[in-house]
C-alpha cells in the first residue's frame with residue numbers, strides 16, 4: 092500500500108482505515124490494528140519519507156485496559172529507526188528469534204505506537220537536489236509529532252504522553268525532539284511542508300548511544316582517545332557510518348574495519364581538539380547530582396573526568412554484582428585490602444575501548460564523514476560544520492563551510508535545553524555502553540547532566556561492555572516509561 096498523492100492530503104486520522112495484525116510476546120498473542128502509510132504533512136517533499144505508521148492494541152477498541160491504561164490514557168511510544176543520519180522507514184512491530192522489537196513489545200505493555208519515516212542526508216529529488224540534509228530529520232519528526240497532537244481526540248492514546256526513542260543518530264534526534272519542542276526555529280520548515288498546526292513537544296525522551304552535540308563532539312572524542320594512534324577504523328562503505336545494532340530491527344549493515352595509523356598531522360590535530368575541550372566543558376557550568384561544579388584543567392583532568400569515571404565504575408560494580416567476571420579488565424583498580432573497585436585507569440580504559448575514528452571524528456578535515464554529509468545543502472553534498480575543521484580543511488575546495496550556521500545549532504539539543512523559547516521534555520533516559528567508541532562517553536553524559544541540572548528527571552547509565560547498540564533492555568525501558576507516566 093502506498094499513500095495516495097493524487098488527492099489533496101488531509102491530516103485527519105481515519106480510524107476506519109486499518110488492517111488487523113498479530114504478534115507474539117512471551118508466548119502471548121498480541122492483536123493490534125495497523126494504520127500505515129499516513130502522510131504527516133499536507134505538502135510533502137518526498138511522500139515515501141514523510142508518513143507514519145500507527146499501531147494500536149485491539150483491546151482499546153473494546154473498552155479494554157492493558158497494564159492499567161485505556162484508549163484515553165495509553166502513552167504514545169514514538170520510536171524512530173534513524174541510523175547514520177540516513178533516510179529512515181517506520182519501525183514495524185515484529186519479533187526476530189523470538190525477541191520482540193520495541194514496537195511490538197510496546198503494544199504488549201499497552202502503549203500506542205507511532206513511528207514515522209523521515210528524510211535523511213542522501214535523499215534526492217528527481218532534479219538531483221538533496222532534500223534530506225539537516226534539519227530535515229528533526230523537522231519531519233516534529234511534523235509527525237504535530238500530527239499526533241492535532242489528532243489527539245480522534246486517535247487512541249494520549250498525545251500529552253508521547254515518549255520518543257531511538258539509537259545512535261536516532262537517539263540524537265530523539266533527544267532533540269525532547270529538547271526543541273515548539274521552538275520557532277523549526278516553524279518556517281513545518282509551515283512549508285504543511286504540517287498540522289499543533290504543538291511539537293513530547294513528554295519524555297529515550298536515547299541509546301546518541302551521536303549528538305555534533306559541533307562539540309570532535310573535542311570530546313580527542314579528550315577520550317588522544318594518544319591512541321593505531322586503531323581499527325570502522326565503516327560500512329564510502330562516507331558511511333557504522334550503524335548501531337538494534338535488537339529485533341533489520342540486520343545492521345555489514346561493517347568493515349581497516350587498520351589505520353595516525354600521521355603527525357593527525358596527532359597534532361588531536362592535540363589541538365583535546366586542548367579546546369576543557370574550555371567547552373567549563374563554560375557549560377555543569378554540576379553533579381549534589382551540586383558540585385564539574386570542571387577540567389588545561390590537561391583535561393578534574394572533577395568532570397572523575398564524574399565520567401564514576402559512571403564507568405558504577406557500571407563495572409553492577410556487572411560484577413550480576414555475576415559478570417570483570418577480572419580480565421586490567422584498567423579496573425581495586426582496593427588492595429578489600430578488593431572493592433575504587434577507580435579505573437582512564438588511559439588504559441580508553442585504550443581498551445580504542446578509537447574507531449580519526450581526529451576530526453565528526454567534522455572530518457577531509458570533509459567526507461557522514462556528519463559532513465548531513466550538513467550539505469540542496470546542491471552541495473558535504474560541508475564542514477565547525478570553524479576548527481573548516482580552518483584545517485585538507486581538501487582543495489575553499490567553500491566547504493556550512494552555508495547556514497544556524498542549522499548546526501538546530502541539530503544540537505544543548506541549544507534548546509533550558510531555553511525559555513522551547514518546551515523541554517521533563518524526563519530523559521540515556522544509555523551509552525562502556526565499549527562504544529562511536530562518540531566520546533562525555534557527550535551523552537553532558538546532555539543528560541544539563542537536563543538534570545535544569546531539574547528534569549534523568550535516568551542515565553553506561554552499561555558495562557555494551558557496544559554501539561540499542562533497545563537491549565526493553566523491560567527496564569518500559570518500566571521507566573510506566574514510572575514517569577503513572
Ligand code: DHB
Pocket residue numbers: 173174175176258259260261302332333334335461529530
Ligand atoms: C551513527 C554512528 C556513528 O558513528 C555516527 O558518527 C553517526 C551515526 C549511527 O549508528 O547512527
